[in-house]
Amino acid sequence: MICLEWWSYEIVVLLSGHLPNARLETSVLSICLTVDILHYYIPYSFGVAASTRVSNELGAGNPEAAKMALLAVSALGAMEVIIASTILFCSRSILGYAFGKDKELVNYVKEMTPLLCLSIFADTIQTILSGVARGSGWQDIGAYINLGSYYLVGIPMAIVLGFVCHLNGKGLWSGLIIGIVIQCILLTLVTCSTNWQKQARKARERMFKEELIDEQ
Structure with a gap:
């Protein structure tokens, strides 16, 4: 699940090397990727905690506790991403100076920051829901969702917006955002349609099956 997601970001950075003024475009998208990664580990830790907690509660037969x-x-993630996005947006004029003193670079980073804030917001949602998916044993579903969101929608849209619509780096990153939004929608639909009682029964059945195998 995670590989499919991060490879798509790397592909977009590689594609930026074919844009006009490739040096600037690649630099700015690499900066966006770096900032995104720095923030990613916060919601990822929430996702890991959710994965562990949900799987434990389902295994213990407590579907309500899993919910x-x-x-x-989700509440913790919402509070954190609002704070992070607000700080990032308010510091957009000086953010570029952390990576260089070139005025063109600094101005471009300032223009990209609203898109970066939007991607961070959506990425937080999908990271937490992906953690829940792993804890519920839906890794296969999560992988298919990531594959479709990024490689059937996100990257093609990035190519269209970046090269056909001539939005350059903004278009490439906007394509990624579209992919993340599709991923969030699909993960939300799967999560909302989950029968937690049924998931708890399945988790218990897997545990008993593994215990029987160990005894044999």
């Missing part, structure tokens, strides 16, 4: 863990980590 409560999902709501708690």
Whole structure:
């Protein structure tokens, strides 16, 4: 699941090398990727916590506690991403100076920051929901969602917006945002349609099956 997601970001950075003024475009998209990665580990830790907690509660036969863990980590993620996005947006005029003193670079980073904030917001949602998916044993579903969101929608849209619509780096990053939004929608639909009682029964059945195999 994670490989499919991060490879798409790397592909977009590689594609930026074919844009006009490739040096500037690649530099700015690499900066966006760096900032995104720096923030990513915060919601990723929430996702890991949600994965562990949800899987434990389902295995213990407590579906309501699993739902409560999902709501708690979602609330924490919402508060964190609002704070992070607000700080990032307010510092957009000086953010570029952390990576260089070139005025053109600094101005371009300033223009890209609103898109970066949007991608961070959507990425936080999908990271937490992906953690819940792993904890619920839906890794196969999550992988298919990531494959479709990024490689059937996100990257093609990035190519169209970046090269056909001549939006350059903004278009490439906007394509990624579209992919993330599609991923969030699909993961949300899967999560909202989950029968937690049924998932708890399945988790218990897997545990008993593994215990029987170990005894044999």
